[in-house]
Amino acid sequence: MSPAPVSTPNFSSLRDLEQHDAFIARHIGPNDAEIAQMLHVIGHDSLESMTDAIVPAKIKSPAPLALPQAITEVEALAKIRLIADKNQVFRSFIGQGYYGTHTPNVILRNILENPAWYTAYTPYQAEISQGRMEALINFQTLCADLTGMEIANASLLDEATAAAEAMTLAKRSCKSRSNVFFVSSGVHPQTLEVLKTRAEAMGIELHIGDDAQAATVDSYGILLQYPNTFGRIGDYKALADAAHARGALVAVATDLLALTLIAAPGEWGADIVVGNSQRFGVPFGNGGPHAAFMACRDAYKRSMPGRLIGVSIDAEGKPAYRLTLQTREQHIRREKATSNICTAQVLLAVMASMYAVYHGPEGLTRIARRTHRLGAILAASLRQAGVDVGTDFFDTLHITGVDAVALHDKAAAARLNLRAIDANSVGISLDETTTRADVLSLAALFGASIDDIDALDTTTADALPTALLRKSSFLTHPVFNTHHSEHELLRYMRALADKDLAMDRTMIPLGSCTMKLNATAEMIPVTWPEFGNIHPLAPNAQTTGYKELIDGLEAMLVECTGYDAVSLQPNSGAQGEYAGLLAIRAYHRSRNEGHRDICLIPESAHGTNPASAQMCGMTVVVTKCDSNGNVDVEDIRRAAEKHSGRLAALMITYPSTHGVFEEDIVAICEIVHAHGGQVYTDGANMNALVGVAKPGKWGSDVSHLNLHKTFCIPHGGGGPGVGPCAVKSHLAPFLPKTLGGEGVVGMVSAASHGSASILPISWMYITLMGTQGLRKATQVALLNANYIAKRLEAHYPTLYTGRNGLVAHECILDLRPLKDATGIGAEDVAKRLIDFGFHAPTLSFPVAGTLMVEPTESESQSELDRFIDAMIQIRDEIRAVEDGKLDREDNPLKHAPHTATMVSASEWTHAYPRELAAFPLASLKLQKYWSPVARVDNVYGDKNIMCACIPIDAYKEEAEA
Template structure:
């Protein structure tokens, strides 16, 4: 391949390709070892790190609950490359299996929430809340949101982050106050409430609240516990307009915070047209057969850019598919049984505590109690003795949330914490005596059917569901079958040895809000990754909180905004974005309330430096930043990148360098060295977390030191005295359980391996480009040396005169078992 291109080795190729002005000069290896290790040594090291985690039995709740993941789903989906390695299903002909599975997820959400339109997952419950209030503001054109003070704190935190740049008036509302309905003004977009709330309470008279809200044309958003909806009246039955939440309880491990599939469902098509995220629809193919495809895509960032409903790109497709299979495997009756078992145990616990003189705050609940111990100090000592975590309120109360994994022995231990000694046999007998749970006797009880479709009532044995999963898997193309050549969306080998550890109990079974000393293994991984990523990028600090690339972009733009506000320069609100940029860039800038000003390309596809300079000059006092993808989406290392960064800085702006293409830079050049102030990295691209058919992803954000104080904080687990606000994900370290994949990849590769991976990507792209060019195709953009970075674009317009479009070529490639490249208007 090198000889075909006229180079003697990889170093000669990349030294010619990467501009001399930005080429890495210092030797790396102070943090990352020069050489990697073999699989066995890596797994041994990671096992030692995992052993530092010390999981207790946890009853914290707050939106995260332990569950039993059926082994058949673990083995045949969670650990199956046919499900973990496909790309987002933009090309439906090779994605019918996972599209059907995502449609099952949407149907599950729609049935349980009682609202007819659902999307195919969001990043988590907290970001779903933020998306919901943004949707309400768009639809109603009003700017006040009333939020239930009984929401989980992380949900309030993420919504507060979203509200600030959007100038949303985000006001608290105590749902328990009798005069609540008198507080509804005329400029309120929506009320958002937790159902049941963070203390476990199921609010009375919700129908009445919804009616009063609707009289004022106020939308009602309900944050729902999905499992509770098998027993409780649905959001739709109560009259809600929007339902959001997390599907974590449906077969997804705690994983120290994720990944877990968030969801959203809405009451009508008008709201659905403004809904964020992907939506799977049912269509027909040319032969009239039922087929599935993504629908209403004109809402999304890759088409509408800064006019999109959200910047969301990668969501949580794989976790959503796992949750759907969990519901299919159990079916409606078994799901209701699991919920009743949890509720019955919670009811027994409440009755027993009250019978022993202990205050239980709420009478109506599903699985969570707020309780006042008689002696808090003694209670805490017993918790440590029994290795139990509960939620601790500031006022001396504690919270206890039961879940699918709760056993009679756990109830016995909980009662012991309060000084109540009852043997397991007695508890078992009393639970058997209680035939009807409290919800079953109340006005809150659900009477509407759910999950009535054939798919949820047909695959309840291991044999049946294996065959169903395999049937869907066989309809799709993944890295099991062939390469997926998508340039910026780098699709790499997801090595088995990298994926195995994430299912280890020491990583999988830790609640995100446990005391930090119980998660020392995770903190060791965080520490390694932050230092390693800083060394690779030239930045000074990283935050691992953002749980997707788009979320990382958002965190970065908020950091820039906060930085200028701290300096008293809040007038800086202009964001320059090249017209060639990814659609997430303008969508993200808009979400952070920057005004997007496009920068033109020159005839070679590079940033038009004169246009950039003119706009920097014109907006000098208002310039906040430029968002630049490097190498460019045209597949070129632009030689003037350093001059571009200098020009932005000259006019007081910051440089946001989109890290989507970092696969072409690792160990060859560093953004922090050539002028960038901030970047996100897509760990699900460059650093080998599998793409999962559209998620999960991770988008950690790296910054130079002056922006470090403005990285995301967290209201529940602040770290090292960092800020409590600016939170962008529900969990402090995002989808923490998939970070060991990236740790394993870097440890296996070492500096030398990472460099070769970047060089091989560049070699492969240039070899293919030259072969296609010699076969008669025109490569649209090249650098001054006639080379490309790790991707390239070919011109398909010459075929148009004979009636062949880009779509035709893409579909023919699929006929031969190849995943078609990204289609860019009339180009590939």
């Protein structure tokens, strides 16, 4: 076959030449010739005519986005470099939950900067996620071992929200009937703020006081900080015993590095332990993203929020990882959810786990010992100079009786940051990055001098309380005691990555998740020290670059959405939902209508919607959808009329979760407003709207946006995410306040600007694409989805379509009739796709027995055709079952995926050929992904829960067998 002729563009002007170098064509998969061909397949002659046929005229934007034109990668990187250079990177000793750390270069290059890790999706499909789940099992083991607890989850968003989850977990699990949660005044300030926000909305009474008061206050739970925010290490065993005696639970926020030296909370009575793994190799990043954790006693595992990786077996009886206890996932529990968590911080948890693997228990202890010794030496020198320094600390010195203002001025002149506590005290937190020179400089601020650090070292005792020294071992599993050379760690990480399917290998056609290109140029600024090495509490004068970036991105998002104000604080989509509903709740209260508590949610909505509503104290009323997948407008009208006096909000996804543009969205907004409610539009599907329509202009009052979907922040295997909350002007006063700032609504995340260090990605994406590129991206997303639906319509019907028989940016393929006829269901098709080297589409959501496909604009026609060819071949295999040519039970779908071990075994017992199992398409002989495990047994995993590293003996038994 001769190659297709190469067309030569006709550049008629300098502008044509310059525009050809713009980023648009790098981001959008199909070229113009392919776009024309695909348009022909769906029956349109241009993107504009297709857009007119899909998008209701009532909501279309009358003018282009008021954003600059597209530019090149070189130009965009130069612009953001100028912004980054406005930040000043001082040596920060502020602490307060954030510490300097060295990211091992082998982890920086091969995890954080490696698309095999950062473009992966949440490990819902176990067979193609074994590598990242092993890394998460390592993280869980790390957290459980160091905290002395029996089980830990696969990360939470940040320490403050993890503490809030501990507060509600204790409420669900304790025997006490009290509604009071006691919080130590030694807890970090940002944690206190988030706790106040969460408690107020859920009707929990907080009692904040000194540790000593905890024994006397009748509470259902206690939260302690160990070491506390001022560095002091308290002995809480008696307090824990007293709490247990009255039926209360004890939650502890802690520091993983400190726990290498001091007794684990689980050893002196803690029931729930939370914290942040940031200092295990993850930069400050102006506050995030960082992987928090929760560990608890085994008794609470079924109530623990977040994701949990467990060990099961595959169809061949071999160990295999999977998400366990998935019924806890909030999209399943909906309004009965105990939390709205729908994401984690997987990429950062992987980094932290690899940091622990690399250093091992001895290396971590050595880092902790060095940090502590430097702190003890500094404290000794300050005391010799007459300075009052706290005792019983790990790495943080609480210094009192000083002129704090003068000290901060001297520190700033030396490019050092100390913690501001009050006018007479400061804090100094040392860390892995602290040097001898730093200690000398810090001592000099107080007029102290150290002639010989080594000499002072020999005469200075540790500041750790003797009764609380750690005696138990930790991280004894071989994985933490093997990979300490760079060669070994590099090969271990590569071996794990090779087990997985991420976007560096294949399209991930997940509906409602928008797995689009995370361009390299967008990612590059994330690891610049001017963004990564900024402490979230650094003085404003040092963060003018960040302010310009944040202000600029907020303005871009305002323009894209049609709203008036944006908060970037929420660090996940669910947090954005929560912030939006809190704004609505506060708005009603400001108008003396605090009784409004009914939230209408269509049955097709994302599951986090009702979960977020119940967290805000709202009562969820579910409304119906019609047979075409549209929300039932009359049912919404009836519900709005019925609950008119109490109506707070409607939460609606647009385009709908069923993949169609609702024709009556404007009328729906008018109905809700007529009855005093506010309209919340879930921004999960914003990829179908940017540059085409603006929710803030058609009547919506608030949306959250998923920057990790529409605006190109990578999914990272299930996190990080960013979920900004965008509102109309009347709700702007009710956006979350910043730490130390003013506002009606409290903080929803630990850091004022959430996961600030990844905001450059979205800033770069919008800057690179410009006004015309963003619109074209939306149009090609619509085109790609309709192209797949059209080409597959003879094989799999699309369940729902909108106007003119077209879908939005995703389509739902209905496999239910095939299940009825052959016994082969959507899950079998999902597993068989692995044999073709594809991650499956979204399985059985929003409709059981279906596959929801969202190809995104980043996928080329050739990749779409590869997926289509695979789906057609699978349909042919199903027809073979229908026709009796393949056995109803012994067929390649029922036994998929097929591992290399299976098809190369000396015996082959199946009724279908090996070649059909392994190479159903000839193209697979040129490039083939092999699933590392056969189909994973979900039932076994839930019955036999094990959520830590697999004992090495399990592999020996497998080898012997």
